[in-house]
Amino acid sequence: MANKAVQHLMQAVPRGQPLDNDMLRDLGIGSVQASYMVKAGWLQRLSRGAYLLVGDHPSRDGIIAFLANRIPCLHVGGKTALDWYGVRHNIAFRQRVVLWGCSPYDFPSWVSKHMLFSYQTTQLFDNSFLPMQGLKSLPNGSPYVLVSVPERALLELASDIGKGQTLEEARNIVVTLRNIRPTVLDQFLSHCKRVKVVRLVRDLGLWSGYPWGQDLQKHVDRLGSGKRWSNRTRDGERLTLKP
Template sequence: MQAAPRGQPLDTDMLRDFGVSPAQATYMVKAGWLQRLSRGVYLLTGDRPSRDGIIAYLARHIPGLHAGGKTALDWQGVRHNIAFRERVQLWGCQSYDFPPWVAENMLYSYQTTKLFDDGFPDEYGLKPLPYGNSNVRVSVPERALLELASDIGKGQSLEEARNIVMTLRNIRPQVLDEFLSHCQRVKVVRLVRDLGLWSEYPWGLNLQKHVDRLGAGKRWSNRTRDGERLTLKP
């Protein structure tokens, strides 16, 4: 109990690492030392799942799980509005059946949108925050920018994205180029180009080559969830 991380749900593999068998875990629940959150998932009695603890638990079960998009930028000091209640934007590589206790303790969204080609490592550009939980990975700002663009029209407004981008002065051009070179989403690449041009920062002035790589000639157009038409030039 002294070694178990506070605020992090414990699965049976973690308990086994601590020398606790499933039978012993059942006994500890009856004795009041552990509380059962769901089948095979426990928490120290008197403890409560924390945001980082929940994400660290989920990362053990979902390949490529990380905080991305607007959340990743916010956690690195890039934000426009401060939400009354934070919604954590989680990204991963496969679908997952989230147990009810996750939503009871953390407001979140989850998506498995594949932005990059098969030759690009799924976990590239993911790392823990300085002084943060080492098991909670977060997109670097350049990757988070592509994830933010991906969410435009799916609950993320273009206006807010522009306001966020206005605070992104320190985007690393070479790193952004690397992500865009492997991005296979026409909408994402064109939106990053447009956001970069709109910001007038140096990193956003030479991105047309990535749009051309995906094919030239046609406008991209789609209707957003709000019913508005999003049209992006070639």
């Protein structure tokens, strides 16, 4: 009976995919049987309620798919999303995966052992914006791993500036971002409530020199003319954005 369950798991579950109790239940394996399979050496327990086939290792996409069952609107965003679309400046030896979600989450320790990542819950958009808008799986990618479209990723990249993301690198990324869709970008900016983000996207658009970046002042004006926005970044530099 257990051997058949293991064979079923190996056939039904992608390699590197951690499993929780709900996933196991969907595969016909209850908690008692899962505990037996751990004792028998067919499953390893990563943490409470998290399992993996013995001899397997959690993959990047498998980890994200596992977390997506626990974190509302979890997705790959910002710099990582752009990189996965082929828009990048430098190729890191071990890239940090930028994750966004709608609520705080206490990540189990095994996640950071197998994946270098950052996570944030900054709310960029107003209440009329659908949280899942602009999120989709990539062609040939896991259907359970959602990624920001480039226009949304651009706003997330801007949000990260000063919080571990440098302005210089963001500029170098943006100058390779030729295929931004102006109508889609306008849609995201029209719902963005963060002054810093809107102003940075405007400045990055102008810096890029591409047509999509030439008519973004209207979004800054929507949030009010105001004063210069200024803040000190984590590395001690002063970031100042004009109205």
